[in-house]
Amino acid sequence: MSSMLASYLTLAAILFCIGLYGVLTKRSAVIVLLSIELMLNAVNLNLIAFSKYGVVPSLKGQVFSLFNIAIAAAEVAVGIAILIALYRNRATTNVDEFNELRN
Amino acid sequence: MIPWLTLLAFSPLVGVLLLSLVPSDRVKLLRCIGIAASLLPLLLAFFIYAYVNVEGQGSSLTERYNWIAIPLNIEAIQPYVQSWAFEIDYHLSIGGLSLPLVVMTAIVTAMAAWASLTIKQRVKSYYIWFLLLEVGMLGVFMARDLFLFFLFFEWTLVPMFFLIGIWGFAKREKAANRFLVYNGLGSALLLVAFLILTVTAGLAVHGDAGASSHLVYSGDLEQMIRQLGDAQSFVNTLPGPASSFNPFYLSEAWRATAFILLLIAFGIKLPIFPFHTWMLRVHVEAPTPVVMLHSGVLLKMGAYGLIQFGLAILPQSFASWSTVLAIIGLVNIVYGALLAYVQKELRLLLAYSSISHMGFVLLGIAAMNDIGLQGAVLQMVSHGFISALFFLLVGCLLERTGTSRIDELGGLANRLPFLSALLLLAGLASLGLPGLSGFMAELLSLLGLYGQLPWAAIAGGLGIILSAVYVLRGVLAITYGPLDMRFAQLKGTQAVEALPAVVLTFAIILIGVLPAVVTIPIEQGIERMIHIIQAGR
Amino acid sequence: MESVYAQYVWAVPIAPLLAFLVLTLMRCVVKGSAAFIGVGSSLIACVLSILILLERLSASTNVYTVNVEWLSFGAVHFELGYELTNLNALMLVIVTVVSTLVNLYAKGYMADDERQTVFFAYIGLFTFSMLGLVISPNLLQLYIFWELVGVCSFLLIGFWYERPAARAAAKKAFIMTRIGDVGLLIAILILFWHMPNHALDFQSIGQVFASVDTMSQYGISAGLATWIASLIFLGAIGKSGQFPLHTWLPDAMEGPTPISALIHAATMVAAGVYLVARTFDIFQLSQTAMLIVASVGGFTAIFAATIAIAQRDMKRILAYSTVSQLGYMMLALGLGAVTAGIFHLFTHAFFKALLFLGAGSVIHAVHTQNIFQINGRGRSMKITAWTFAIGALALSGVPPLSGFWSKDAILSAAWESNKLLFAIGVVAAFLTAFYMSRLFFIVFTRAKRVHTEGTDSPIHESPAVMTIPLVVLAVLAVVAGFVYTPFYSGFETWITGVAASDHTNVIVIIVSTIVALSGIGLGYFIYGPNGVREDRWSNVIKPLYHLVERKYYVDELYKLFAVYPLKVLGKVLDVFDRYIIDGIVRYTASCTVQFGKLFTRIQNGQLQSYGLLSLYGFSALLLLLLLLGKGLW
């Protein structure tokens, strides 16, 4: 059983890292938002894996992941909205160029 | 029961209130109020001085009210105590070393207020900050609670920042910043040291030991001295399991830490040797009435703190470090003197001379006996007056000649005989001429130190020679010699300017002739302190 | 017998003090009558002290002491008061008499000076301090007045403050004497802690140091006594211009001449001698200290005398003579001959004051101090010349003038204890006679050979107000010696309180007389009206002459080994202070700012670098846990 858990956790960790990598390196603002989704979904994977194969399996993890999905949706919606507003002001979605606020 | 001390400490606020009601363009009225307001604490100080001397020191005035009492959570020690609080008392007292210093502060401040007639800009806010500063200074010398002391101590930074930063000379803001940060650092360390003491020796246990006891963390000076004086019995009354371990015990490491922090904190103010550079800029950049206060009173706060809040609380540490203190004192004396000797700017010369003179205070403290401590206090009071007089005169000089550089001035005795005579007198007082205040102070410091560390006292004698060297160099270069043609038209001293100088001179001579005016009021306080020191050995 | 006047001793110093206060505080009111106040006050003091002296002469009363508590706390009990002994009474008379005469003289000498009031005020303050010093019952009070006379001397040397030379001389005088003062101060520190009950009064000192036994009974070792005595002597060296702290005294001649007479010849500089005499009990217990005193005194006597030979400034010659004579007195004290020392102090006060006032009279008339410029022009001042001659003869030790007797007393004491010091004394006496005759002949008798100035205004005798003191002092210079001759030793008994025998020593009398006369003779031979020119002989021993003329380069040595190092050290420390100490402060400040800038640089507006920073932070915390975390280990 625990080998199953380990592989799920590893997958989730890889997903999380890919997401983080995307957030930190991708130049497209949309892909950055997408990468965040990836990270959140890695968490969901984790939660569900734990809820099934964890030390103390319980349903709560799945409930938690449901909440996560909903919240992530809201977050992305807001993110995209802000990005659109920003695009209107700047006519670019290049993250590198969002550097007007600096020292 | 009239709260005389509170009235004294906060009497300048009357002036602040009145000043804020007067429109800022009525300069004359503002000045009158400012000066009058500084006379008020002076009168009260004289009254209290007379009262204490007539009634005897047993009746030394004390005021004590509970102020802040923050309850502390007791869940971690629930079974052993009923309540626990952190208390800061509003506790003023004129006993101990305070009285002469309070009177000195009041006099110097009043004279500086008078000398502030040279201030032409923004008179209203000048006097407001000036009086607020006085509150802080008077409070420092009267507070008997560590935290109350700290409040006043730290508060003085703010008015000084304004006074230097707004009314100073060309590089005033830099000077103000440096003053603020450097002294802030000092008081920061002071606070840490105070807290170390509070969380250990500051613990008072009321009620029975055991479940019904009430614990109080407090910064009360008297209690702290009492408890540290008898550490063993103090530890035994603590609540809790009689285990080997007690969180309220002041371990040796903590004691040493607290001592070093205190030494550095007060050392910055004093100032002691490597921590002195901040004051140089203040001496040069601040307006001269403010330097009168700074050099006359604020430096004394460090010395006073070192005795009243250092020596009295941690006598053992001071005793075991007395050689170091003496060496620091000697370094101060010699270093200050040598640097004063080569300065070209009179104000810098005086700044270094302050360092040198404060060295004698350290020597007096290092003596750890009543003679040395009397000497130290006498030196504080005496130097307060002398440096105030010096800077008053420097102010007059600057007003007239626009410079206080030694190499640019000369022969002023011709045009400004009165000013030159007083300058000479201040110089003579500063080099310790008998009959003037500096002599007995230095004599007693050395005398006391000889009883403890003879070699250091003998080395300190060297300082007396050096002080003659640099004082005469500076003063004679300005007053004696041929008169520069540039100064041929200088106007003589006016009576208005002369008054504060005369008062300060009178004080210097009075203390020189009758040093007992300083030593008698503090005799009991010092006796007690010596008792503590001896009990600690 | 009940003392009548002794209880008014306090009034003696008070009179000049009042004069000082009146002259200082009411300067405008009393402007015209400054001299009158000065003379009057010192006259009162003088009369009173003479009465006191007479009273003590007529009946040998006990020591009279009055003390009031001055400063008292814990173990400290400092007292102020006055004490009257025979020695004190004598000193009172010396000081007040000279002071009165100098005041009178100054009325004429300073007549043109607009700062007369200040001058007389200073003299009043000085007289007060000197009298206070004399009647001090304890060492601390003595020290206080010791410093006060020092500062008066400083003020008066620098009286003509516009002159850079006067400024330098005043400063030098103060600092050099201060070096000695610190010695005395340290001696006081030591005594305070080692005397029983921290007593500092002379009576207790006398009791403790009465003998080796009493001293060790109070736990004072012989070594400590030597230290105390040497330190006290250091004070005396400074004040009395002994080698090596003598250099200030000749420079002090920048002050007005009456001051030189009063302070730098008769009274203040003798305070060192007085101090040693007063604390002689301590010296007596230490052979080493006595030897130091005698050697320093003897050396100074001969050392200064040689310098005096080659000087050109009239007052400086007299100043070096003073140094030399003070050396004599120290020599006497070092030999244990207190009476002889005090006696020489007594006679020297009169004839040296006389010489200075005489010199002042000449200078006042010719407006120069260079003897070669005066060059015989003093001859037209008859009274001055005659009185000066008397003074010079007295100083040279020609019998039966006062100097002879006092010098004889010292030489006989030396003869008895140390032949080497006797020889030194004799040589010094010869030199004294020589340089005094040199001075006298050049100033008063030399024919005018060169006219340096185009129009040579006729020289007039000084006014009566200046000559009267000269005459009085001349009389005193003649008669003062008869107080204590080899044939009458009552003076010694009176001073020391121990019955003494006469000390007639014919050899010494003869030797000293011969020496004095031959010195004068040599002087006449070279500098007399028909003498050979000076350069004849000075060329013969040129290097030596230069050495002497430049005062053995002592000033230069001081400059090289004390002043410059101090200045260089100061400059070095100044740089150290500015760039190292303050540099560290500034460096710390700028480091803080730079540290902030480091983080500010990351603040580049790129959100991804912010994220990266957070990731680094995460890794750093992880590392921290791995390294320091206790749970993982």
Place this chain on the structure above:
Amino acid sequence: MNTQLYQPLQGSDLLLMAPELTLVIAVIVMSIVDLLLPRRINRSWIGGMSLTAVLVSLGTVIWTLVDRYQGAIAGHKVGVIELLGGSYRIDDFGLLIKVVLLLGTALVIMISIGHIRESDIQHRGEYYYLLLPAVLGGLVLVSSTDLITLFVGLELLSISSYLLVAIRKRDRRSTEGAYKYIVLGSTASAFILYGMSFLYGMTGTTHLGQIAEALAQNAGQFLPLLYLSLLFLLVGFGFKIAAAPFHAWSPDVYEGAPTPVAAFLSVVSKGAVLALLFRLVFHILFGFQFAGGLGDLSSAGAFINEDLSLILLSIAALSMIVGTTMALRQVKVKRLLALSGVANAGYLLVPLGLNIFQPAAWYSSNFSTFWYYLIAYAFTTIGAFAILAIVCRATEHEELKSFAGLYYKAPWLAVAMTIFVLSLAGIPITAGFFGKLYILLGAVATHALWLAIIMMVTSVISFYVYFGFIRQMFMRDSDSMSHSQTAKAQSFELVSPKGHVGPVSSTRIHVSVASGAVVAFSAVSVIILAIFPNELMTWVNTLLSLANDIYAAS
């Protein structure tokens, strides 16, 4: 237990949740009304309405607190009330924090009323009713004891904040700030979630109390995992409270956001997350404490406590140092205040991080010091932001120079700003000073001397930063003549280079009633809190018990 989890909301519970419900209703009503009303109708009353809602909510909180206090002194302490199956609780901890949050929000709304212009923010109605869900998120955050509820509250707060930052949607900087905020904020949320997932994995529950108990039993098995999850959580929360080194977003976002929103972020948002972190940390600490017993050093729990304390205090120290030193050369006021917020997050982390369970210390007043500092910080910062809003509006730029000569133009404003500056710098006699004093007392009492010294040294360095305001207000003229020129001009004058030329600029500064009231109220509060803290602190101490109110034993 499981049956309890799905227990529905009871009628009586509605009353207990009145503060939250008030806000919920207000938001709904306001958004509907805003939607339905025609465009031409002025929306400024919405600000008043939202203020009313917050005040009502605040009133209910205070009313509850008073009730509980009276109960406590009468001897029958009202215990913790658990709702919604233990996932939500009404306790004194939450209530006290809610006071600060609601008070802060109310003041922010008042600033907004005086500050927000139509030209600036097109949707003023939206602006006001977005503030309410944000603070509602904060309220949920501090009351929840379940990871899920907690996360929902956190996201409610965060998402509303993103929107508030972006509210000036035509403004380049506003939207840029918002974008940075949402990207980094969501990443932080992902970190938090990732950490939470491990906590859940190790214990099988999302209830904080149960997590604590489970960890106390088996933490030894999963120690690396536990540490990893704690680190993830700390990074996430550290980001939300802008603690270094996770602070980099805050200057940019504050600069982009409208001034009142910046105030909201620096007080309400930061305060709520800190409070949550407080609860979280103490759950874990307490869990080990109860398992190990008093002063038992042998257990693994004691080590974990120490390590957790080390990490928290390191973050605290780093925040103080970075926040302060970065501010040294900062000339833009909002960025400066953001950095000051970083440093203050560091100070506020200290009571959380102090290891009170080491046997050397019996000190456990962490909460009261935390709370006192938080409220002092809230008043000070909001006051400063209010003045900033007024001043920058008048001078139309946000550099430190905009404060130049303020003393001449508006002396009382300058005096108030001086009070705030002194409080921020921690100089007597202000609440900021006493706040630091109390925190410091705790640090020294728990023998964390190194931290005490860092704290004091950084606060001294901050003197320089904060007194920069004073230099501008009192020592400079408002005309453009720069300091160096002034100094140069004066160094040529030898004789009397004293003082300044006096009031030059006559620009009047307009202070609206609402803003003025905020400034006055904050300034007075800062002083009053300092001089008379006794009553308030007695309240806090009487009400709060660490073991009962913070630790949610199931």
